[in-house]
Amino acid sequence: MATRQVKISQNYETIAWKWMRYSAILLIPLVFGHVLLQDVIVGVYEINADYVARRLGTWFFQAYDIALLGFAFAHGVNGLRQVLRDFIHNPKTFRLVSIALFIFWAAITAYGGIAIVMAVNAKLASL
Amino acid sequence: MQVTIDVFRFDPEKDQKPHFDQFVVEAEPVDRVLDLLEKIKDYHDGSLTFRRSCAHGVCGSDAMRINGVNRLACKVLVQDVGTRIKVEPILGLKVKRDLIVDMEPFFDHYKSVLPYFINDEAPPEKERLQSPEARERFDDTTKCILCAACTTSCPSFWSDSAYVGPAAIVNAHRFIFDDRDQGAAQRLEILNQQMGVWRCRTAFNCTEACPRDIHITQAIAEVKKAITSGKLD
Numbered sequence: 001m002a003t004r005q006v007k008i009s010q011n012y013e014t015i016a017w018k019w020m021r022y023s024a025i026l027l028i029p030l031v032f033g034h035v036l037l038q039d040v041i042v043g044v045y046e047i048n049a050d051y052v053a054r055r056l057g058t059w060f061f062q063a064y065d066i067a068l069l070g071f072a073f074a075h076g077v078n079g080l081r082q083v084l085r086d087f088i089h090n091p092k093t094f095r096l097v098s099i100a101l102f103i104f105w106a107a108i109t110a111y112g113g114i115a116i117v118m119a120v121n122a123k124l125a126s127l
Numbered sequence: 128m129q130v131t132i133d134v135f136r137f138d139p140e141k142d143q144k145p146h147f148d149q150f151v152v153e154a155e156p157v158d159r160v161l162d163l164l165e166k167i168k169d170y171h172d173g174s175l176t177f178r179r180s181c182a183h184g185v186c187g188s189d190a191m192r193i194n195g196v197n198r199l200a201c202k203v204l205v206q207d208v209g210t211r212i213k214v215e216p217i218l219g220l221k222v223k224r225d226l227i228v229d230m231e232p233f234f235d236h237y238k239s240v241l242p243y244f245i246n247d248e249a250p251p252e253k254e255r256l257q258s259p260e261a262r263e264r265f266d267d268t269t270k271c272i273l274c275a276a277c278t279t280s281c282p283s284f285w286s287d288s289a290y291v292g293p294a295a296i297v298n299a300h301r302f303i304f305d306d307r308d309q310g311a312a313q314r315l316e317i318l319n320q321q322m323g324v325w326r327c328r329t330a331f332n333c334t335e336a337c338p339r340d341i342h343i344t345q346a347i348a349e350v351k352k353a354i355t356s357g358k359l360d
């Protein structure tokens with residue numbers, strides 16, 4: 001039996017839904033890697049400012065942590081958006097809320113990203 | 128045995144707000160809740176209003192909340208729910224009177240997904256043949272009797288009745304995956320809107336509520352997959 005195919009235009013909802021799934025798949029290795037490193041390999045009692053500065057002094061972990069922050073936070077904010085949809089029935093208001101949430105996500109992620117890169121470089125310079 | 132049954136009552140011509148009436152009726156363990164309602168109507172209070180037609184789980188007219196769960200009154204036995212029974216109308220649709228709700232919005236959603244065979248090609252001389260496997264693909268969703276037990280158990284539908292609801296998606300599924308039909312793309316476009324399948328949060332209430340044991344959440348997931356992948360098998 002040949003597979004029947006249809007062409008369905010992808011809209012914002014389709015993308016948001018896919019995003020939830022793909023970001024979740026990506027989050028699994030990111031989060032488990034993080035937990036494994038921090039809690040098992042290093043151990044919570046060994047984590048101090050120096051350790052964090054050294055860890056984040058590498059490009060790899062800067063990228064890793066920014067990705068972890070961005071994906072986890074986007075996943076959560078999109079979830080929040082879904083929950084809010086239950087209470088906001090006006091499509092226009094909901095569009096505005098969605099845009100506001102996107103800006104919120106982008107701002108916090110950018111702020112976190114800057115903190116990870118800049119603050120660590122400052123700390124390293126002082127070591 | 129004696130059964131105490133609390134029935135939701137609302138008469139828009141007399142009542143400001145709904146209330147419950149309590150009836151004590153004689154019943155056999157194998158009586159159905161529908162039998163009790165009939166008994167109340169015949170011997171206690173002739174004004175009690177509810178829908179029923181086939182009384183055998185086929186027509187889908189007597190979906191109601193029995194002890195908090197959406198069921199068909201004609202399929203629930205007294206022995207399965209005990210001697211204290213509470214009967215209420217299904218949630219999310221406007222109550223017209225007692226256990227009767229306005230089904231119009233429900234059927235509007237049903238109609239919106241084009242729940243009929245679409246194929247503009249000239250029919251063959253005899254019939255459009257289909258292999259048993261191809262028929263099997265949508266067998267489960269042919270079982271729907273449009274009782275609305277699923278849609279009115281869905282939290283997404285409670286929060287916004289603009290959501291097309293599980294029953295409409297089930298009936299779209301029945302035609303989307305029928306290889307003789309050509310309207311799949313049209314239906315999937317409709318269900319790809321915000322008030323379509325994306326309002327489903329896989330709460331599984333619909334699957335539990337379905338008196339025909341249709342795997343509704345799975346059917347919805349298959350429609351989501353068809354939208355994202357463009358593949359119909």
Ligand code: FES
Pocket residue numbers: 178179180181182183184185186187188189190199200201202
């Ligand atoms: S009366 Fe027809 S399904 Fe119950």
